[in-house]
Amino acid sequence: MATILDVRNLTTKFYTLEGVVNAVNGVSFDLNKGETLAIVGESGSGKSVTMMSILGLIPTPPGKVEQGEAIFHRAQGACNLLELSPKQMRDVRGGQIGFVFQDPISTLNPVLTVGEQISESLTRHMGMTKFQARERALELLNDVGIPDPELRYGCYPFQLSGGMRQRVVIAIAIACDPQIIIADEPTTALDVTIQAQVIDLFKKLRERLGVTIIWITHDLGVVAGLAHRVLVMYGGRPVEIAQLYDLYEHPSHPYTVGLLGALPRLDKREARRLVSIEGTPPDLLVPLKHCPFAWRCKYAFPRCWQAIPPLITIEALHQIACFYDLEKGAPRDE
Amino acid sequence: MYRHFLTKFGQSLLLLFGVLMLAFFMLRLTGDPATLMMSREATPEQVEAFREAMGFNRPVIVQFLDFASNALTGDFGDSLHYRIPALPLVLGRLPATMQLAATGLLLAVVLGIPFGLLAGFKPGSLLDSIGRFLALMGQSIPNFWLGMILIIVFAVRLGWFPTFGNNEYNSVALPAFVISLPAMGQMIRLTRSTVLEVRGEDFIRTAHSKGLLPSTIYIKHILRNVAPPLISVAAIQFGYMLGGSIYIETIFAWPGIGQLLQQALGWRDFPLVQTVTVFTSVVVLVLDLLTDFAYMMLDPRIRYGR
Amino acid sequence: MEGNSMAAGADNLLDVKQTFWDRLRYFSLFLKRDTSGIIGLTLFGIVVFAALFAPVITQYDPLDQNLADSKLPPSWTAGGTRDHPLGTDNLGRDLYSRIIYGARVSLTVGFIGVIIALSLGVLIGAFAGYIGGKFDAIIMAPINLVLSLPYMLFVVFVASVLGRSLFNVIMIFGITNAPIFARVTRGEVIRIRETAYVESAVCAGARWWRIIFDHILPNLIGPLITLATFEVSAMIFYEAGLGFIGLSVPPQVPSWGNMLAAGRLYLTSYPWIATFPGVAIMFASMGMNLVGDWLRDVLDPRLRRSRK
Numbered sequence: 031m032a033t034i035l036d037v038r039n040l041t042t043k044f045y046t047l048e049g050v051v052n053a054v055n056g057v058s059f060d061l062n063k064g065e066t067l068a069i070v071g072e073s074g075s076g077k078s079v080t081m082m083s084i085l086g087l088i089p090t091p092p093g094k095v096e097q098g099e100a101i102f103h104r105a106q107g108a109c110n111l112l113e114l115s116p117k118q119m120r121d122v123r124g125g126q127i128g129f130v131f132q133d134p135i136s137t138l139n140p141v142l143t144v145g146e147q148i149s150e151s152l153t154r155h156m157g158m159t160k161f162q163a164r165e166r167a168l169e170l171l172n173d174v175g176i177p178d179p180e181l182r183y184g185c186y187p188f189q190l191s192g193g194m195r196q197r198v199v200i201a202i203a204i205a206c207d208p209q210i211i212i213a214d215e216p217t218t219a220l221d222v223t224i225q226a227q228v229i230d231l232f233k234k235l236r237e238r239l240g241v242t243i244i245w246i247t248h249d250l251g252v253v254a255g256l257a258h259r260v261l262v263m264y265g266g267r268p269v270e271i272a273q274l275y276d277l278y279e280h281p282s283h284p285y286t287v288g289l290l291g292a293l294p295r296l297d298k299r300e301a302r303r304l305v306s307i308e309g310t311p312p313d314l315l316v317p318l319k320h321c322p323f324a325w326r327c328k329y330a331f332p333r334c335w336q337a338i339p340p341l342i343t344i345e346a347l348h349q350i351a352c353f354y355d356l357e358k359g360a361p362r363d364e
Numbered sequence: 365m366y367r368h369f370l371t372k373f374g375q376s377l378l379l380l381f382g383v384l385m386l387a388f389f390m391l392r393l394t395g396d397p398a399t400l401m402m403s404r405e406a407t408p409e410q411v412e413a414f415r416e417a418m419g420f421n422r423p424v425i426v427q428f429l430d431f432a433s434n435a436l437t438g439d440f441g442d443s444l445h446y447r448i449p450a451l452p453l454v455l456g457r458l459p460a461t462m463q464l465a466a467t468g469l470l471l472a473v474v475l476g477i478p479f480g481l482l483a484g485f486k487p488g489s490l491l492d493s494i495g496r497f498l499a500l501m502g503q504s505i506p507n508f509w510l511g512m513i514l515i516i517v518f519a520v521r522l523g524w525f526p527t528f529g530n531n532e533y534n535s536v537a538l539p540a541f542v543i544s545l546p547a548m549g550q551m552i553r554l555t556r557s558t559v560l561e562v563r564g565e566d567f568i569r570t571a572h573s574k575g576l577l578p579s580t581i582y583i584k585h586i587l588r589n590v591a592p593p594l595i596s597v598a599a600i601q602f603g604y605m606l607g608g609s610i611y612i613e614t615i616f617a618w619p620g621i622g623q624l625l626q627q628a629l630g631w632r633d634f635p636l637v638q639t640v641t642v643f644t645s646v647v648v649l650v651l652d653l654l655t656d657f658a659y660m661m662l663d664p665r666i667r668y669g670r
Numbered sequence: 671m672e673g674n675s676m677a678a679g680a681d682n683l684l685d686v687k688q689t690f691w692d693r694l695r696y697f698s699l700f701l702k703r704d705t706s707g708i709i710g711l712t713l714f715g716i717v718v719f720a721a722l723f724a725p726v727i728t729q730y731d732p733l734d735q736n737l738a739d740s741k742l743p744p745s746w747t748a749g750g751t752r753d754h755p756l757g758t759d760n761l762g763r764d765l766y767s768r769i770i771y772g773a774r775v776s777l778t779v780g781f782i783g784v785i786i787a788l789s790l791g792v793l794i795g796a797f798a799g800y801i802g803g804k805f806d807a808i809i810m811a812p813i814n815l816v817l818s819l820p821y822m823l824f825v826v827f828v829a830s831v832l833g834r835s836l837f838n839v840i841m842i843f844g845i846t847n848a849p850i851f852a853r854v855t856r857g858e859v860i861r862i863r864e865t866a867y868v869e870s871a872v873c874a875g876a877r878w879w880r881i882i883f884d885h886i887l888p889n890l891i892g893p894l895i896t897l898a899t900f901e902v903s904a905m906i907f908y909e910a911g912l913g914f915i916g917l918s919v920p921p922q923v924p925s926w927g928n929m930l931a932a933g934r935l936y937l938t939s940y941p942w943i944a945t946f947p948g949v950a951i952m953f954a955s956m957g958m959n960l961v962g963d964w965l966r967d968v969l970d971p972r973l974r975r976s977r978k
Contacts (some may be wrong), residue, residue: 124575509948
């Protein structure tokens with residue numbers, strides 16, 4: 031599979047009154063064309079900040095992308111997103127990479143009609159006239175499953191239900207035929223039934239448009255229905271990257287095991303207690319020189335406190351950052 | 365939408381009623397309005413005669429109903445000093461005050477809002493600091509005192525502007541500037557804070573993520589959301605200017621309602637004082653209604669009702 | 671679970687080296703915000719000092735008329751004397767003394783006025799907000815009426831009816847500014863009443879006084895203090911305004927407003943009589959406004975997390 035996005039060593043910090051927050055610490059991963067990569071982690075794990083850093087959406091005081099590269103292999107040739115000029119970046123955003131955010135009521139401008147918010151992307155990136163943009167917007171509203179697009183075009187966000195609003199946001203994201211869509215917790219703010227509908231919509235669009243998707247979430251249940259590969263993050267670092275099936279059947283990082291243990295399963299025979307991971311997420315103000323998960327890890331041993339575990343490949347398409355080998359039940363040989 | 369407007373209109377009528385009640389009772393705060401209005405040297409017989417003539421011996425309720433119904437038809441009694449109906453006097457002075465307040469508001473908006481915008485878009489910059497300093501000045505300097513200082517400097521020493529009255533084309537400059545200062549300060553602050561608030565909203569982040577041009581984001585997304593509170597406050601400030609006109613008009617001898625009020629106070633012409641107060645309140649109430657209307661036009665959430 | 675949390679040897683590996691530059695940057699961020707507050711407090715402090723120590727720092731009695739020495743300019747201009755550093759007014763009274771003593775009038779009006787307005791307003795607003803329903807509507811009707819009218823006109827009207835006295839002035843301002851406190855209090859009470867943690871306190875069986883003291887009052891303090899500071903500044907202004915029209919304290923009493931009124935009559939020939947009181951008002955007002963701004967930033971609940 032061809033790589034469409036190659037992120038190496040991304041580091042982002044926030045300089046605040048309380049100190050320096052190390053939000054993203056050396057994140058590396060690749061994204062293959064046409065696949066759906068899920069980025070999973072708790073609040074504060076850095077999953078959203080990683081994506082926003084790549085697209086230059088971090089407010090620059092107080093944030094700063096310290097280092098790293100994000101090579102975007104687009105149709106016209108490759109480029110490093112972190113080195114683009116603001117003008118070039120504006121062309122990429124919306125035109126080649128689309129965003130779907132979490133809470134549709136605050137994501138949409140309350141004083142503009144829904145149709146207008148779709149059309150403005152079209153006129154901006156596709157060079158359409160207002161008339162053409164309107165026609166295309168109506169098609170898009172139809173594609174995302176909104177009934178009676180003609181009527182809804184002129185509606186304001188507050189007049190639509192939560193599910194419809196999110197569909198509009200999706201329509202905006204796909205409007206300019208982007209090569210990548212980044213969805214940041216798109217279903218978190220929705221009812222479970224609407225969640226299912228939105229996920230279905232994504233699957234449908236994925237089939238039709240062949241678009242690459244990055245899906246950020248903290249919900250492993252959603253991931254199971256949609257992703258091809260999963261990247262698990264903790265403390266601003268990647269801790270496990272694996273294909274979907276591998277992750278669920280052979281989770282190799284203690285954190286991932288913990289996450290799955292906390293997940294209610296309908297497919298297992300016996301009933302069992304949900305296991306939660308004791309402890310709290312790390313304080314990002316403190317620059318760590320050891321594994322961020324060490325405090326909460328059942329298997330931590332002295333090596334874990336001495337260095338940060340690097341991301342290593344343990345099998346095909348399966349990487350983890352851990353000094354302990356779960357299958358063997360003993361520290362990993364290095 | 366119409367229901368909303370109707371409710372507001374109804375509330376305004378209630379407020380109007382409240383104003384009339386307030387004005388009526390304020391005259392009777394010390395108990396006897398007759399002694400209040402008569403001069404110190406008046407004999408008890410003269411006071412009693414006056415009391416009869418003005419109908420102060422009737423039951424309070426009757427007096428109030430009389431007053432209210434007359435007021436609604438525009439009859440506020442006669443001015444004690446001029447001995448002619450009070451309302452036409454006030455109306456005659458209205459244009460001058462309107463001119464003053466309108467020019468003042470224009471200045472406040474034209475100078476204040478751009479500063480506030482610049483400060484909001486570049487917080488922490490030099491422009492921001494200048495803007496905030498100006499705002500602080502505008503709100504901390506007693507504008508009638510500043511008016512006096514400016515008269516000394518610009519009118520007397522430099523002779524650029526006339527010292528008093530509304531006789532020349534540039535008469536309005538100094539008074540309007542002075543009356544605009546508190547409002548200008550307020551506009552700078554409010555614009556700045558609203559811009560900062562709107563910029564932090566999620567939908568602005570969305571606009572950025574769509575790769576829209578900065579000019580589009582500023583105008584279509586940010587400004588359109590910044591405008592409503594500014595309009596609201598501008599209207600309130602206009603009301604304050606009408607109230608504060610008494611000071612400015614006194615200093616600059618501007619022939620408006622404020623000056624009339626100040627003279628009326630000096631003459632103890634309470635019917636006139638009452639008329640000015642009630643009338644100005646009515647103007648402010650009407651202004652509130654108009655602002656509401658403008659708000660409705662701008663914010664679709666109110667237009668389509670909830 | 672075998673705890674390995676915070677293994678003993680781990681502490682010296684937590685290399686939390688806040689460099690000198692980190693600390694300096696942290697400190698300067700705070701300083702930038704607090705400077706204006708400090709300046710404000712200083713300015714206002716000077717005014718308070720003047721009011722408290724008036725007899726000590728002045729030479730002449732502010733009521734002392736001396737027509738022979740009237741209309742003297744400030745000491746640094748031609749014709750002035752060291753005796754009267756800021757000159758004298760039309761009746762020969764020392765301007766410096768009158769300004770210092772004027773601080774007393776302004777501060778008295780400001781502080782007592784605000785105390786009255788705050789007490790009345792918070793009481794009304796809290797009840798209206800907490801009880802709600804018809805009671806709320808009835809109480810708030812006159813409050814909203816007062817708030818939507820041109821304030822100064824009514825104050826002037828009432829003052830002219832009641833006559834000139836310090837008591838009247840304080841009462842007028844106190845009562846007419848209570849609505850502002852009432853509205854803010856009511857808004858906060860309603861907002862807090864709706865929060866989840868009050869709901870849970872009620873469910874846990876807390877009595878109403880506990881809810882008020884533990885939950886509502888602490889949240890009120892911030893906005894009320896900020897509002898009170900701005901109101902003191904406003905009242906100083908209003909007193910000056912009333913004095914300017916001749917409706918404040920009796921004319922011989924040294925108040926900044928009265929001095930401005932006197933000064934106006936001699937504006938073109940003896941401008942200093944009107945200049946200095948205005949400067950004094952500006953001082954006091956600016957001081958309070960700066961303090962109010964600073965308080966508002968500091969007490970902003972959204973920023974509270976950033977304050978250790």
